[in-house]
Amino acid sequence: MQMFYTVRSGDTLFQIATRWELPVDSLIAANNLLPPYTIYIGGQLSIPPGVTTIRVKEGDTLFKLSQYFGIPQSIIVEENKLQPPYTIQAGDLLNVPPGVPYYTVQPGDTLYQIAKRFNVIVGGYINPEPIRIVNQLQTNVIYPGMKLKIPYTPPFVSGIIAYTSNREDGYDIWLFYPCSGKKVRLTNQLADSFSVPFWSWDLRKIAFVGRNNILYVVHLDDGSVAKIDQFEAELGIFLDWSPNNQKLVYTKNDEIVLYDVTLHQAQRIREPAATDVQWFPNGDELLFQAPDSAGFSQLFRIKTNGLEKRVITRNTEGRLNNVRLSPDGTYALFTTPGASISIIHTVDIATGNTVEVSGGPLGKNYFPEWSPNSLHLAYSANAFEDRGYFSFIRSSGRKGENDRTWAISDCFATPITWSPDSRKIAYLSGCNDQGTAREMWVVDIKHPVPIRLLEDLQITSLQWSPPPNY
Structure with a gap:
């Protein structure tokens, strides 16, 4: 499933891509952004697979890392199965995922628009059906606040x-x-x-x-x-x-x-x-x-x-x-x-x-x-x-x-x-x-x-x- 990052104040595409060592072009394509590639505070971006492992440095804390990467501390805790009091040591390797494995529906969203934005394509055409199926939706009706898993769909390509x-x-x-x-x-x-x-x-x-x-x-x-x-x-x-x-x-x-x-x-x-x-x-x-x-x-x-x-x-x-x-x-x-x-x-x-x-x-x-x-x-x-x-x-x-x-x-x-x-x-x-x-x-x-x-x-x-x- 695709992973989603919530844009914070001061974020730029370059900064977000740099945190997970991503090519900026890949980040742009994953979200079908158009020039001038504007992003908005509170908006969600699909983040392609990147470099999610970091080595803890002297002075690092979960709070500092969560602030730098722009994700809740709970995500880092859950991903690394940390136990209270959640201490980390210099030299530790931590996995820092780029967000959560779901998209939160916004006012005005439709399944078709979500499929178009996040490259849900079947047979060369935009198709919201895989989103409906993976989320076990009975109809195409969605509501603001719903959390939807967004699957990857196979590309329309020739060959074996x-x-x-x-x-x-x-x-x-x-x-x-x-x-x-x-x-x-x-x-x-x-x-x-x-x-x-x-x-x-x-x-x-x-x-x-x-x-x-x-x-x-x-x-x-x-x-x-x-x-x-x-x-x-x-x-x-x-x-x-x-x-x-x-x-x-x-x-x-x-x-x-x-x-x-x-x-x-x-x-x-x-x-x-x-x-x-x-x-x-x-x-x-x-x-x-x-x-x-x-x-x-x-x-x-x-x-x-x-x-x-x-x-x-x-x-x-x-x-x-x-x-x-x-x-x-x-x-x-x-x-x-x-x-x-x-x-x-x-x-x-x-x-x-x-x-x-x-x-x-x-x-x-x-x-x-x-x-x-x-x-x-x-x-x-x-x-x-x-x-x-x-x-x-x-x-x-x-x-x-x-x-x-x-x-x-x-x-x-x-x-x-x-x-x-x-x-x-x-x-x-x-x-x-x-x-x-x-x-x-x-x-x-x-x-x-x-x-x-x-x-x-x-x-x-x-x-x-x-x-x-x-």
């Missing part, structure tokens, strides 16, 4: 999201249809916590590495599952489908493997320490990471017959990780040097010119992915060192321009994925103490209101289907 979850009796690959909320289980105890689904371009097959490090291909037309290969290690195995949807490419035992899933034949190209191999859109060349003759990690391109190998980058520092080729084949991205510090760079394939993306505040930027139109990249940036685990959901242009935050996850880091129309970013949140996500969210970069799509026991990865007829 494949994800990994232990929703039932083990990890499996599932399909989620954002428009309808329908969930379909694809496998039967074949996946593992590290499994990542990889869509074929024709939307008819999904490949993943599952239990016992076995590479599987699921044929969506008939639900059949084929075993393709097996690996010694389960982590960091990247798979990519050929443009004609017939072959998978991956690396194993110092070789690039091109596996024809129809003929069940494998072609191999010897490339020691190669990783992140993937197809150029022409289907005749491959991109991959490997050390050069001096031992420096570089990006290379090579013909699928193993000839005409060419170096793209001029790297003289750390290893290039998480390499991803843009769908149009003109740019690539990578992170470097490792996990504790992870900086994203993009490289122009034609010139080798490399640009650093400014990234999040701690230099810990993970799971970068290109948008289907190749104009943007999105990623998860670890946000804080002393307030618990949170990450910013960010995007930038392919030359690092317009780098900004769209939403906030309460996970240390989260995989992300783009919608087929390149407008929406899906990500994971709802992390528990062990850091495992339980929720899937989406934010529209044209109207950045974070919307929860689903909640499950555990979700470890997700991948939106590519545009049809790509």
Whole structure:
């Protein structure tokens, strides 16, 4: 349910957003405010998920915190299950929610107006019915002073999201249809916590590495599952489908493997320490990471017959990780040097010119992915060192321009994925103490209101289907 903050004297949108580390644009979109974005004392604002954890400082009291955040002390007490005399100590971590989980009806309000203001949309249209249902109202009649829960409603989007979850009796690959909320289980105890689904371009097959490090291909037309290969290690195995949807490419035992899933034949190209191999859109060349003759990690391109190998980058520092080729084949991205510090760079394939993306505040930027139109990249940036685990959901242009935050996850880091129309970013949140996500969210970069799509026991990865007829 949406959370609501009551505006106080002196409040501005910027101040309210700053308290919970929110993008101002997200706050504006969540309430459908129009220029000049005026807010009024006593008015209620829907507050998107933000950074709700604070570390208590010397001199802090519940009264001071309630005054700063503009919420009643009772909310902080209830949220943190504090007992009388409600003392707090420097260094304590407290959860400070941005208000209450209900909207108080004002004179003149109608259910339709409330639905319009707070983005209650079904099938692309404003619809007050979810508000009526969740509050068990017999009619659409409401009265001033009523307290209404305001639900999030699924966005009207195309495509299917494949994800990994232990929703039932083990990890499996599932399909989620954002428009309808329908969930379909694809496998039967074949996946593992590290499994990542990889869509074929024709939307008819999904490949993943599952239990016992076995590479599987699921044929969506008939639900059949084929075993393709097996690996010694389960982590960091990247798979990519050929443009004609017939072959998978991956690396194993110092070789690039091109596996024809129809003929069940494998072609191999010897490339020691190669990783992140993937197809150029022409289907005749491959991109991959490997050390050069001096031992420096570089990006290379090579013909699928193993000839005409060419170096793209001029790297003289750390290893290039998480390499991803843009769908149009003109740019690539990578992170470097490792996990504790992870900086994203993009490289122009034609010139080798490399640009650093400014990234999040701690230099810990993970799971970068290109948008289907190749104009943007999105990623998860670890946000804080002393307030618990949170990450910013960010995007930038392919030359690092317009780098900004769209939403906030309460996970240390989260995989992300783009919608087929390149407008929406899906990500994971709802992390528990062990850091495992339980929720899937989406934010529209044209109207950045974070919307929860689903909640499950555990979700470890997700991948939106590519545009049809790509």
